[in-house]
Amino acid sequence: MFVGNSLTYYHDMPGMLQAMLSEKGHPVRIHQSTVPGMSLRGHFTQMITALTDSTAFTRGKMAGELTGTENKLLERNWNVVILQTGTVEALIPESRNLSVSPAIARTKSYLGGPARIILFNTWASDTTYPLQFCQPGAIIHPSLRSRPYCSETLDNLARHTGAINSGYAKLAADNGVEKSNHGDLFLEMRNLHAEVGLFDDAFHPSPAGSFLNACEFYFLLTGEKAADLDFNGPVPSPKAALLKQVVDRYHEDGNRIRKNPN
Template sequence: MKNLFLFTFWVLAGMSAQGQPAANADSTHVLFVGNSLTYYHDMPQMLQAMLAEGGHTVRIHQSTVPGMSLRGHLDQIITRMDGESTYTRPKMDGEITGTENALREREWDVVVLQEGTVPVMIPEARAFLVAPAIASSKAYLNAPCRFILFNTWAADTTYPRRYCYPSGLIDASLPDDAYCSGEFGNLSEHTRALNAGYEELAKAANMEKSNHGDLFERIRNDHGEIDLFDDAFHPSAAGAFLNACEFYYLLTGSNPTALEYTGPLDADQAQTLKRVVDRYHQ
């Protein structure tokens, strides 16, 4: 299912993927904050199943909302949800959002932050929207915590391609104009620009980033028989599985090819995706 768990702070099943009791005090707790790019095809559940098979006492939690930016996670109160549509209002003094509550819920070991892809490629959007939201998210945690920026992938699109936001979507202080990414002539240019935006954000915030942009590009170039997309932006089941494999490696340092877990994929396809992640990190 694409969106079995759409919103609110939840703990995966309260149990391991193999039905064992949920985390004890020695478990590593990981919180994902993001939107449908994170939860599509139940990627966090796939990751939890991998961790359970590998014998890792890591528990995955998430606060995800369809279409929600990192900034929205911290300043918008959800009033209604209808399928993939989310209706919000600005929070008022004294209110806290669901994600703020999640960030305060415990002393997290790892927090993964995921932003929509387009604002990362537009310099003004990075500066006014994404970077402050990352800083604010980090400020909720006083205890030492490992932060990972989810480096998403280039869209399934045609080229040349440029992405633009009007000033009203970025900041009222900007002159009334369109603010744009560079123009990309091909997938490689698109991926490099996206990765560079994430690298700038991660370096400024003193945090790690994932490598999903590179991994998606490798699969698209070398294994065209594997369709990574459900639409222009959202991952297919195979794309979600690839995402889980990368996070499995980042959280454990372990090789995903040693796992038997294949999720919804056939064994050959799953093994190909695991192998690409393993070779990337060699």
């Protein structure tokens, strides 16, 4: 089950993953609770009052209520739950500790049995540098003063990706869960194969970016090579073959990205 926002559901990435799993006969059914613009904490604190393709209108949850995601988590005994939140939260220590970690704990509290929990380690945005991300304390947690809390200053794409990966690694270690490797995979593609085009805008994945995401989750769920799949989704065959190859080589190389020889 995926819990996240548009970074998860863009171009029906969960549907791509389902097609991959079905092609090879894996008895896995993908479910999702994905809401545009929703943070991971919001899945446990906000009630949806109206929903469009790009916007969720919400109000605070009241005593005795359960959100849609909470009801979904209680629906059955899940084998795997994949959690995705806004990347900025992974970069700011106070957000990690006071917003994301409690949401992971809430997820665990709703699971009826043992399950793999995987954090969707997202990627660096298509931006310019230097760059720093900040959030008002009141947005992060009521206990914080009304001043901004910020990430480190990010000077380039490699450092930006490294800070994101480090934030997710800390969340995974602190909460005893796994994480994906999408940050590294996006970095390698942007460094070595920029012509593929992984973005629809500054942050949302293109069809190729969503396909790359699905390939990584296919490996994490099955341990099998994406290159053995016939399914290419909405991506032209040569590009799809390259994306599969990058994911497979990354794991064959011990989760290491390949450097630009130039």
